Amino acid sequence: MLKNNRLGYGVLGLGVGMAHAEAAFSSENADLVALCDINNDRLSDAAEAFPGAAAYNNFDDMLADPRIDIISVCLPSGMHADYVVKALRAGKHVLCEKPIDISLEAAERIEAARLETGLRCGICMQNRNNINMRPIKEAIDSGRMGKLLFGTFAVKWFRPAGYFSSTPWRGTWAMDGGGSLINQSIHTVDLMQWLMGDVESVTSKMALFEHDIETEDFTASLISFKSGATATFISTTCAYPGLATEICVYGTDGSIEADADRLLTWRMKDSPDYEAEEKAMLKKYGQGNSLSTVPVGHVSMVEDIIAAVRDGRDPQILPTEGMKSLRIIRAIYDSAKTGKQIML
Numbered sequence: 353m354l355k356n357n358r359l360g361y362g363v364l365g366l367g368v369g370m371a372h373a374e375a376a377f378s379s380e381n382a383d384l385v386a387l388c389d390i391n392n393d394r395l396s397d398a399a400e401a402f403p404g405a406a407a408y409n410n411f412d413d414m415l416a417d418p419r420i421d422i423i424s425v426c427l428p429s430g431m432h433a434d435y436v437v438k439a440l441r442a443g444k445h446v447l448c449e450k451p452i453d454i455s456l457e458a459a460e461r462i463e464a465a466r467l468e469t470g471l472r473c474g475i476c477m478q479n480r481n482n483i484n485m486r487p488i489k490e491a492i493d494s495g496r497m498g499k500l501l502f503g504t505f506a507v508k509w510f511r512p513a514g515y516f517s518s519t520p521w522r523g524t525w526a527m528d529g530g531g532s533l534i535n536q537s538i539h540t541v542d543l544m545q546w547l548m549g550d551v552e553s554v555t556s557k558m559a560l561f562e563h564d565i566e567t568e569d570f571t572a573s574l575i576s577f578k579s580g581a582t583a584t585f586i587s588t589t590c591a592y593p594g595l596a597t598e599i600c601v602y603g604t605d606g607s608i609e610a611d612a613d614r615l616l617t618w619r620m621k622d623s624p625d626y627e628a629e630e631k632a633m634l635k636k637y638g639q640g641n642s643l644s645t646v647p648v649g650h651v652s653m654v655e656d657i658i659a660a661v662r663d664g665r666d667p668q669i670l671p672t673e674g675m676k677s678l679r680i681i682r683a684i685y686d687s688a689k690t691g692k693q694i695m696l
């Protein structure tokens with residue numbers, strides 16, 4: 353703890369870690385005190401952008417900095433558990449980037465270390481805080497949508513060849529744990545299970561259409577939920593030039609459609625004037641996070657772990673919550689590889 357009850361924040365890995373650094377730097381409740389990367393160009397750029405933060409090119413040196421209370425771990429996905437566990441055992445609270453790691457065994461190691469140390473550990477799944485998600489979740493959980501029948505989810509993104517060639521861990525089974533599904537689409541897998549409930553089984557196919565990588569750039573799945581509902585899920589990095597993130601849920605008493613953080617359709621059977629209600633909802637939630645008055649994106653996750661440490665509460669997304677999307681993703685890959693339906 354620093355002066356004035358402010359927490360000391362460190363960031364490990366300075367790709368998307370720069371968004372964590374920016375959020376900690378701008379926080380009213382923490383100071384960005386340390387940055388770490390083995391890439392010296394990235395490290396010096398970050399040190400220039402965030403004056404006052406110490407720059408380390410070795411994680412052990414960063415861990416020894418007594419001013420640090422919280423570390424954001426923003427390394428390649430297959431490195432998460434090793435570094436999160438090390439940070440927790442060194443007495444630091446942790447915000448871990450998504451996915452929690454690439455295997456459930458690694459994810460379990462994070463949860464075991466959290467329980468063993470009693471420290472705070474959150475997983476960065478910021479899309480649950482998109483401005484349109486609260487009303488959608490409330491409409492479902494309150495029963496207003498009736499019984500959920502089906503959902504359609506599709507992450508129709510595009511990544512050029514250079515995205516993979518510039519960063520060798522991406523698109524590898526060993527470090528990315530897969531392709532378009534685990535890397536680009538995990539947030540939408542998470543939202544699917546968060547909105548529609550526990551998954552019972554998956555039947556999937558995958559393909560590698562046009563990238564020079566070892567994993568996939570397309571998956572298609574039929575998802576069965578324990579509730580009896582069904583969903584389709586598409587992930588791809590081949591939809592030129594990058595199109596929608598479709599999040600659509602249909603119940604006996606209502607239909608909701610969204611594209612990422614923007615609400616597109618809001619039709620409720622119990623509404624006295626469903627057109628007026630939809631118009632009002634689209635005015636409020638149809639333009640995405642730009643109109644948000646509450647923290648969204650990485651700021652929401654960084655502020656959440658800071659508040660969790662300060663107030664002695666759990667962070668918003670515990671490791672057990674981060675495992676839910678990973679379990680579905682691993683089942684999708686198993687199904688696509690074996691050609692069998694996989695029960696969860």
Ligand SMILES: NC(=O)c1ccc[n+]([C@@H]2O[C@H](COP(=O)([O-])OP(=O)(O)OC[C@H]3O[C@@H](n4cnc5c(N)ncnc54)[C@H](O)[C@@H]3O)[C@@H](O)[C@H]2O)c1
Pocket residue numbers: 364365366367368369388389390391394409411426427428429430449450451476477478519535
């Ligand atoms: N939440 C989100 O929306 C979001 C967005 C992008 C990436 N991510 C996740 O964040 C993680 C990082 O992705 P990225 O795109 O920033 O990758 P990246 O390759 O651009 O950045 C990773 C950084 O880690 C550094 N690094 C590697 N090994 C290190 C070590 N031993 N010590 C210190 N630094 C080391 C690398 O030099 C690199 O700068 C991935 O798990 C990815 O899935 C999440």
